[in-house]
Amino acid sequence: MTAVHAASRTAGAGAGASGGSIAGSAATVAALAAEDHALAHNYKPLPVVVASADGAWLTDIDGRRYLDGLAAYSAVNFGHGNPRLLAAARDQLDRVTLTSRAFVNDRLGPFAERLTALAGMDMMLPMNTGAEAVESAIKVSRAWGYRVKGVPADRATIVVANGNFHGRTTTIVSFSDDPVARDDFGPFTPGFRSVPYGDAEALEAAMDDTVVAVLLEPIQGEAGVVIPPADYLAAVRAVCDRFGALFIADEIQSGLGRTGATFETTRVGVRPDLMTLGKALGGGIVPVSAVVGSASVLGVLRPGEHGSTFGGNPLAAAVGTEVVAILEEGTFQARAAAGEAVLRSALEPLVGNGVVGHRIAGLWAGIDIDPSLGSGRDVSLAMMERGVLVKDTHGSTIRFAPPLVVTDDEIQLAADALADAIRSLG
Incomplete structure (x- = not known):
């Protein structure tokens, strides 16, 4: 387990207002409660409260760091704080x-x-x-x-x-x-x-x-x-x-x-x-x-x-x-093209081991999880606990779309977090 993953696991137990297994500090609990009470419920976010970001990484209000696997639905292609x-x-x-x-x-x-x-x-x-x-x-x-x-x-x-x-x-x-x-x-x-x-x-x-x-x-x-x-x-x-x-x-x-x-x-x-x-x-x-x-x-x-x-x-x-x-x-286009091969290589060993299929285009993947293991949100929550943030869609599918500044090692880190999340749900 990486230091990032280990740090993410030490946040403490208890469900936040938006659902999940990490509550964290009193400040986190308060922020999640405000999200639940003062905002219309048109979103069901993961229970992480982001305070700052840099490159491909997000940091919550308790200082835990997470690899951003969503990039705000590709709005942050060029990295946080470019x-x-x-x-x-x-x-x-x-x-x-x-x-x-x-x-x-x-x-x-x-x-x-x-x-x-x-x-x-x-x-x-x-x-x-x-x-x-x-x-x-x-x-x-x-x-x-x-x-x-x-x-x-x-x-x-x-x-x-x-x-x-x-x-x-x-x-x-x-x-x-x-x-x-x-x-x-x-x-x-x-x-x-x-x-x-x-x-x-x-x-x-x-x-x-x-x-x-x-x-x-x-x-x-x-x-x-x-x-x-x-x-x-x-x-x-x-x-x-x-x-x-x-x-x-x-x-x-x-x-x-x-x-x-x-x-x-x-x-x-x-x-x-x-x-x-x-x-x-x-x-x-x-x-x-x-x-x-x-x-x-x-x-x-x-x-x-x-x-x-x-x-x-x-x-x-x-x-x-x-x-x-x-x-x-053209630098970011080239990075996405090169990262595709790394992402394919990282995900391929998981096919048949909790992953039933995937579709990849550049640094953009739809990953279908065996539905008997849980929903896409279940997997997203388990990955959050391991220091990687992704988004579910339609049942047991998750999307992975990190900022294009992501490194090969960080792509592998995300795949390792997915593998560990799947094992925890099995």
């Missing part, structure tokens, strides 16, 4: 942070030019959160369908995939098939048609003249890092071309270095008409999202038809520009 991103933010904080789009600020134009060049696109529409980017792409594709394709008014259809996760707004949950996301939140927004993910023939069968766009994740993250067949995205592109529909790639989790490439669509040689970006675009410092695409599509928007008070603010643009500068160098 000095370049912090410097960009601090410099901008002393200048101007918000003007609204009613005026032009000196940071947004350069950010747009750098980001569109990185993506190989013509234009960008700045927003704040990933869900806002997806909502924006939906609005733009509908407007394009009516104004360019000629779809009759209010008949536009967008084809989506089963198992999708694009956010939690009321329009987006309208086409989710996850009952936790949908139940009791209707009535739902019409205009969506869902098909099996990874099945190009089913997609083609769902197409007709009312379809303005196909909206897909190149890899489904929330579903458990579900990777489609190698030729799927190219087939989607071809189907969209045959039916005169847009291909919208939701790269909010898969993009910006996570899979070993700047964008997963680029890695497989496919060019979408629109991409939604978020999470890592803000470097884990501020919410930054964007829709990037061709001028023939984003150009359909007219002044006043869409907007955001904070979207494109100078602070977000300054941080986003530095994120783009980091990605232009």
Whole structure:
């Protein structure tokens, strides 16, 4: 057992307010109680109270250190406290942070030019959160369908995939098939048609003249890092071309270095008409999202038809520009690509020994645990006790997506913690 794991085991027994086996100090217990009593219960976090972070590591209020195996759902791809991103933010904080789009600020134009060049696109529409980017792409594709394709008014259809996760707004949950996301939140927004993910023939069968766009994740993250067949995205592109529909790639989790490439669509040689970006675009410092695409599509928007008070603010643009500068160098993409082999090697001995399967893309893994051993949350709690923080999803699956600064030794440490957690549940 490593020193980190040993330190994590000395925290003390007792269940915290959010559930789990570590309560820790009085300060930890108080923080967990406040979480339980003063916040809406829309999350069920692990009972760890983070106070500081650096690189790939988190430290709780009692001084215990944990390897971060989630990276805030890939928002912290470049590591906690990345000095370049912090410097960009601090410099901008002393200048101007918000003007609204009613005026032009000196940071947004350069950010747009750098980001569109990185993506190989013509234009960008700045927003704040990933869900806002997806909502924006939906609005733009509908407007394009009516104004360019000629779809009759209010008949536009967008084809989506089963198992999708694009956010939690009321329009987006309208086409989710996850009952936790949908139940009791209707009535739902019409205009969506869902098909099996990874099945190009089913997609083609769902197409007709009312379809303005196909909206897909190149890899489904929330579903458990579900990777489609190698030729799927190219087939989607071809189907969209045959039916005169847009291909919208939701790269909010898969993009910006996570899979070993700047964008997963680029890695497989496919060019979408629109991409939604978020999470890592803000470097884990501020919410930054964007829709990037061709001028023939984003150009359909007219002044006043869409907007955001904070979207494109100078602070977000300054941080986003530095994120783009980091990605232009390719170091983090290369690290994710190299780390994939290490992660595969570390997980392979566990297959058949509590792990029933896994899917890996760069430094991103969905790991299926034998359900007879417990749920994904059970495994996450057991790994927390061993100094590694991960997130469960859908039953007995956990996700591993550390900051891309993680070392080979730290990847192995996480696999060792998983193996030990599985043994403790067996």
